[in-house]
Amino acid sequence: xxxxxxxxxxxxxxxxxxxxxxxxxxxxxxEEWWPLEVAGIMVGVGLAVDAAVYHRALPYQPGWAAVPLGxxxxxxxxxxxxxxxxxxxxxxxxxxFAGAWLTAQVLGHAVLPLARWTxxxxxxxxxxxxxxxxxxxxxxxxxxxxxAWATQPPTVRLEAGIHRGPLVIRSAQTLVGEPGxxxxxxxxxxxxGVTVRDVEVWGGENGIDVEHATGVVLDGVRIxxxxxDGIHVRRGQVTIRDCDIRDPGSTHAQGIxxxxxxxxxxxxxxxxxxxxxREGILVDMTMAHVEHNTVRxxxxxxxxxxxxxxxxxxxxxxxxxxxxxxxxxxxSECEIEGNVVRGTRPDLDSxxxxxxxxxxxxxxxxxxxxxxxxxDASPGGIGAFADATILHEK
Amino acid sequence: xxxxGACAIVGGGLAGFTAYATLRxxxxxxxxxxxxxxDPDPAGAWRGRAAAIRQRRMRSESDGHCYPxxxxxxxVRSARRTWSPxxxxxxxCDRYRPSVAEFLEHVEELRARTGWDxxxxxxxxxxxxxxxxxxxxxxxxxxxHVLLAPGHPGLAVPDxxxxxxxxxxxxxxxxxxxxxxxxxxxxxxxxxxxxxxxAGAAVVSVRRxxxxxxxxxxxxxxxxxxxxxxxxxxxxxERAALLASLLAPSYPPGGEWDAPLERAAQEGRFAVAAxxxxxxxxxxxxxxxxxxxxxxxxxxxxxxxxxxxxGRWIVLAPDSTVPALTDATRTLSLAxxxxxxxxxxxxxxxxxxxxxRRFLVRCRTR
Numbered sequence: 001x002x003x004x005x006x007x008x009x010x011x012x013x014x015x016x017x018x019x020x021x022x023x024x025x026x027x028x029x030x031e032e033w034w035p036l037e038v039a040g041i042m043v044g045v046g047l048a049v050d051a052a053v054y055h056r057a058l059p060y061q062p063g064w065a066a067v068p069l070g071x072x073x074x075x076x077x078x079x080x081x082x083x084x085x086x087x088x089x090x091x092x093x094x095x096x097f098a099g100a101w102l103t104a105q106v107l108g109h110a111v112l113p114l115a116r117w118t119x120x121x122x123x124x125x126x127x128x129x130x131x132x133x134x135x136x137x138x139x140x141x142x143x144x145x146x147x148a149w150a151t152q153p154p155t156v157r158l159e160a161g162i163h164r165g166p167l168v169i170r171s172a173q174t175l176v177g178e179p180g181x182x183x184x185x186x187x188x189x190x191x192x193g194v195t196v197r198d199v200e201v202w203g204g205e206n207g208i209d210v211e212h213a214t215g216v217v218l219d220g221v222r223i224x225x226x227x228x229d230g231i232h233v234r235r236g237q238v239t240i241r242d243c244d245i246r247d248p249g250s251t252h253a254q255g256i257x258x259x260x261x262x263x264x265x266x267x268x269x270x271x272x273x274x275x276x277x278r279e280g281i282l283v284d285m286t287m288a289h290v291e292h293n294t295v296r297x298x299x300x301x302x303x304x305x306x307x308x309x310x311x312x313x314x315x316x317x318x319x320x321x322x323x324x325x326x327x328x329x330x331x332s333e334c335e336i337e338g339n340v341v342r343g344t345r346p347d348l349d350s351x352x353x354x355x356x357x358x359x360x361x362x363x364x365x366x367x368x369x370x371x372x373x374x375x376d377a378s379p380g381g382i383g384a385f386a387d388a389t390i391l392h393e394k
Numbered sequence: 395x396x397x398x399g400a401c402a403i404v405g406g407g408l409a410g411f412t413a414y415a416t417l418r419x420x421x422x423x424x425x426x427x428x429x430x431x432x433d434p435d436p437a438g439a440w441r442g443r444a445a446a447i448r449q450r451r452m453r454s455e456s457d458g459h460c461y462p463x464x465x466x467x468x469x470v471r472s473a474r475r476t477w478s479p480x481x482x483x484x485x486x487c488d489r490y491r492p493s494v495a496e497f498l499e500h501v502e503e504l505r506a507r508t509g510w511d512x513x514x515x516x517x518x519x520x521x522x523x524x525x526x527x528x529x530x531x532x533x534x535x536x537x538x539h540v541l542l543a544p545g546h547p548g549l550a551v552p553d554x555x556x557x558x559x560x561x562x563x564x565x566x567x568x569x570x571x572x573x574x575x576x577x578x579x580x581x582x583x584x585x586x587x588x589x590x591x592x593a594g595a596a597v598v599s600v601r602r603x604x605x606x607x608x609x610x611x612x613x614x615x616x617x618x619x620x621x622x623x624x625x626x627x628x629x630x631x632e633r634a635a636l637l638a639s640l641l642a643p644s645y646p647p648g649g650e651w652d653a654p655l656e657r658a659a660q661e662g663r664f665a666v667a668a669x670x671x672x673x674x675x676x677x678x679x680x681x682x683x684x685x686x687x688x689x690x691x692x693x694x695x696x697x698x699x700x701x702x703x704x705g706r707w708i709v710l711a712p713d714s715t716v717p718a719l720t721d722a723t724r725t726l727s728l729a730x731x732x733x734x735x736x737x738x739x740x741x742x743x744x745x746x747x748x749x750x751r752r753f754l755v756r757c758r759t760r
Contacts, residue, residue: 002618060614063486113465118751120464123619
């Protein structure tokens with residue numbers, strides 16, 4: 001199709017209207033604003049490339065071009081999401097983008113030509129409805145964005161320097177650490193809807209302690225020297241992204257421990273690095289997705305999902321664990337996929353046969369589904385004990 | 395029909411049929427539309443020409459159909475019928491070409507569905523004349539809105555071959571002799587080269603210029619407002635010059651054309667020459683006569699009403715209407731090849747729809 005500039009913009013905004021409405025709905029359902037923020041960035045990127053690039057570069061746009069152009073826009077949107085610090089989880093954000101792209105294709109190829117017979121002849125212009133649709137889209141986006149802005153929790157900026165803790169958060173807010181901001185003695189989160197971003201925590205019994213709180217986001221936090229758990233979650237639902245936990249403060253310390261939340265929505269731990277401690281990441285009686293993390297040099301297990309937990313452990317790197325790399329235990333159901341487990345050492349001092357350097361281990365009635373994992377230099381390989389089952393998908 | 399009617403289409407070929415389907419799709423009843431033509435089969439003339447050159451696939455793409463809406467096009471319909479995504483993928487890559495059989499089938503289906511035969515009035519219209527409140531259409535009465543789709547005004551045969559017993563026009567039924575000269579460089583000529591070679595003939599292509607290789611009749615941008623806006627802004631002389639260059643003979647790029655020609659050239663069975671020399675058979679793939687002067691109806695219309703012309707074209711408004719004879723109460727539109735002044739690809743099915751949709755708006759609102 002040969003779009004006019006006006007046609008491109010009107011068609012873009014018509015497609016965006018559906019996406020923006022969907023984003024508003026999703027935002028209400030998940031009680032987070034990222035869908036609207038992503039939708040806003042998508043619309044902005046789309047209009048910008050339409051006006052600045054596509055109109056000049058593509059006097060005629062064949063149907064297949066929608067795929068590479070969509071990928072280009074996806075890259076720009078993801079880059080902007082990252083650059084602007086929008087707290088959008090990757091997979092849902094990708095799904096949202098894909099849905100919006102598909103909707104735009106269906107609109108452009110079928111719905112609009114059906115609704116307006118001269119759609120193609122008019123270069124994608126929508127006639128008198130065009131400005132109205134465009135304005136409506138922008139108004140909906142602006143209104144939703146305004147509501148989002150007006151109702152979002154306050155943002156508290158933590159200046160550079162050492163702040164004596166423990167810091168107790170009892171209301172919804174976003175705590176953003178400026179470069180060099182450190183809380184010594186831990187952070188206690190006791191309210192729903194709290195976001196902690198780019199804060200470093202030194203010491204404390206637990207680095208960050210979340211109890212009875214949902215919708216908590218820990219983004220880019222760094223934990224050093226926690227006595228027990230780097231991140232400790234009880235009866236809570238959290239999204240932990242891009243954290244860095246190391247230098248455990250005792251021989252009993254662990255990286256991340258999320259427990260006793262089986263009745264809450266799933267928690268997510270993604271993109272974190274955990275070095276040292278007994279358990280690297282522990283999920284106990286909880287639903288969780290543990291993805292794209294790096295766990296090194298743990299002394300009990302690298303990643304554990306146990307006690308009737310359910311969830312995924314995918315695309316993680318587990319290195320140099322003592323005894324067990326990835327563990328699915330006690331009637332848990334685990335999807336274990338695309339992980340690399342390397343250098344799991346037998347724990348000879350324990351005298352426990354189940355700690356014989358297993359890369360992946362299922363135990364006590366657990367069901368582990370494995371797909372495309374790579375286990376290397378782990379003498380125990382993959383094992384199952386005590387009525388646990390392992391299903392290999394490939 | 396002698397009563398004063400609302401809408402009339404003069405011309406029962408594919409352009410007239412497309413206009414009719416558009417009016418029907420826009421809500422007009424068969425009783426509100428009169429179609430005047432000589433053959434009740436809207437594809438009759440086209441079918442004969444396609445058969446003469448043994449055409450198997452359309453040059454047009456998924457949008458090359460007579461339905462009033464562009465979606466679903468022929469690719470979608472084919473995919474639905476065959477449960478195969480192949481037509482859709484090909485269409486996305488601009489490589490879908492419906493077969494002639496598919497196209498004719500859809501014309502038959504649409505003819506039955508739209509009630510074409512209820513509106514069809516057999517007979518040649520010799521004259522359309524502006525009168526108070528509309529147009530007198532031959533002896534059939536007065537209509538407020540008239541669309542003229544007279545089709546091509548006959549086959550073009552170069553003077554040198556008019557009396558040559560070896561000569562046949564490509565669009566007339568013919569077989570192939572052992573040594574064939576094909577005059578022309580457009581789609582029909584290319585089809586004849588390939589067909590004659592496939593029949594075992596030695597072929598000489600006689601042409602004045604190297605053919606253009608273009609997927610469609612005109613560049614794609616000129617099918618939409620993007621290209622049309624600039625085209626409509628051109629001064630009459632510039633527009634006529636551009637049209638003449640746009641309508642130069644062309645055929646699509648692609649191996650299905652090139653491979654057999656290259657193979658035959660290596661075998662010494664295909665060559666390009668400036669003259670037919672001693673060929674046993676001369677096939678004139680020289681298309682149609684061009685310009686309103688060759689069409690008695692249009693020539694008379696221009697003469698009777700002193701219409702503005704430029705070169706071989708009647709000057710039209712961008713909506714394909716004749717400005718001097720169109721006002722708030724009546725419409726005279728042109729469709730098909732004579733409407734190229736408004737839409738360079740007017741002789742395609744997409745072009746027929748361009749005129750038809752604008753005609754529909756006037757029929758519905760005035």
